[in-house]
Amino acid sequence: MSNHDSTVVKIYRGRFAPSPTGPLHFGSLVSALASYLDAKKRQGSWIIRIEDVDGTRCKPSFSKQIIETLHSYQLISDEPIRVQSQHSDIYEQHLFELKKRQAAFPCNCTRQSLTQYNGNHPLECQSSISKPHSWRLKASSAVYQCQDNIQGTLLFADDLKSNCPVLKRKDGFFSYQLAVVVDDHLQDISHLVRGADLIETTAQQLHLYDLFGWTPPKICHIPLITNHFGDKISKQNHAKAIENGHLETLLRALHYLKIDLIRPSSIAEAISLAIEAWDPSKLKEIKNLPLEEQDLHLI
Numbered sequence: 001m002s003n004h005d006s007t008v009v010k011i012y013r014g015r016f017a018p019s020p021t022g023p024l025h026f027g028s029l030v031s032a033l034a035s036y037l038d039a040k041k042r043q044g045s046w047i048i049r050i051e052d053v054d055g056t057r058c059k060p061s062f063s064k065q066i067i068e069t070l071h072s073y074q075l076i077s078d079e080p081i082r083v084q085s086q087h088s089d090i091y092e093q094h095l096f097e098l099k100k101r102q103a104a105f106p107c108n109c110t111r112q113s114l115t116q117y118n119g120n121h122p123l124e125c126q127s128s129i130s131k132p133h134s135w136r137l138k139a140s141s142a143v144y145q146c147q148d149n150i151q152g153t154l155l156f157a158d159d160l161k162s163n164c165p166v167l168k169r170k171d172g173f174f175s176y177q178l179a180v181v182v183d184d185h186l187q188d189i190s191h192l193v194r195g196a197d198l199i200e201t202t203a204q205q206l207h208l209y210d211l212f213g214w215t216p217p218k219i220c221h222i223p224l225i226t227n228h229f230g231d232k233i234s235k236q237n238h239a240k241a242i243e244n245g246h247l248e249t250l251l252r253a254l255h256y257l258k259i260d261l262i263r264p265s266s267i268a269e270a271i272s273l274a275i276e277a278w279d280p281s282k283l284k285e286i287k288n289l290p291l292e293e294q295d296l297h298l299i
């Protein structure tokens with residue numbers, strides 16, 4: 001079993017990496033704040049990365065809008081913003097590495113055929129290189145564990161056995177899984193603070209780190225803000241855009257991070273008080289935070 005608790009103290013480098021498939025919504029503001037506050041509380045750097053590898057759903061106009069909204073809340077990248085769609089050649093090189101190590105296989109299964117074969121890939125799929133195909137990560141019996149400062153010990157025992165995530169799609173676009181691992185490594189990201197919905201991707205990412213021989217960042221997962229159906233607030237369920245630079249919205253977002261400030265006079269003041277007050281242990285083992293009645297208008 002691989003235990004990814006690095007004892008080497010690295011300089012803290014955190015990031016927020018939105019996908020520009022819509023404007024920034026309340027749930028993403030909470031995530032952005034958590035990663036920012038954690039970085040700044042520990043005198044680290046915080047960078048923004050635009051995860052727009054999915055060329056069918058991402059739009060440059062949303063990237064611009066998201067960055068403007070983040071800036072209006074004083075969440076400003078310490079370094080130039082990396083835009084993933086400009087780096088496909090790098091993901092291609094890393095996919096090539098995985099192919100060389102026989103850790104990836106071509107697949108032309110459809111969702112329908114996968115259902116028919118109970119999620120297994122028939123032999124003809126794996127020899128499908130002449131037809132349009134995706135590239136998937138091979139299944140593995142590797143077991144991973146990570147020490148999440150918020151969620152506690154996360155053990156991933158079976159996650160990779162029957163799950164072969166797509167690394168590059170049939171239409172030529174790279175997947176989030178490959179791009180995020182490559183970029184976090186290339187940008188020397190030391191800490192990830194992200195939503196609990198991403199726990200399910202963690203084993204696949206740790207496995208990619210292992211295959212490349214890289215040390216993964218320390219990862220912790222903040223609770224998800226959920227709507228009254230218990231679903232994550234997301235663009236998929238039509239969460240609306242938040243207003244730019246709205247102090248009350250910021251205070252409500254901080255409230256879900258267990259920071260309740262008393263009448264700060266400006267966004268700048270609220271952010272600096274929030275950095276002092278940030279204490280992730282207050283969120284311990286909480287996976288979901290239902291949106292409170294007074295905040296329903298925000299989603």
Ligand SMILES: [Zn+2]
Binds near residue numbers: 106107122125126
């Ligand atoms: Zn297949």
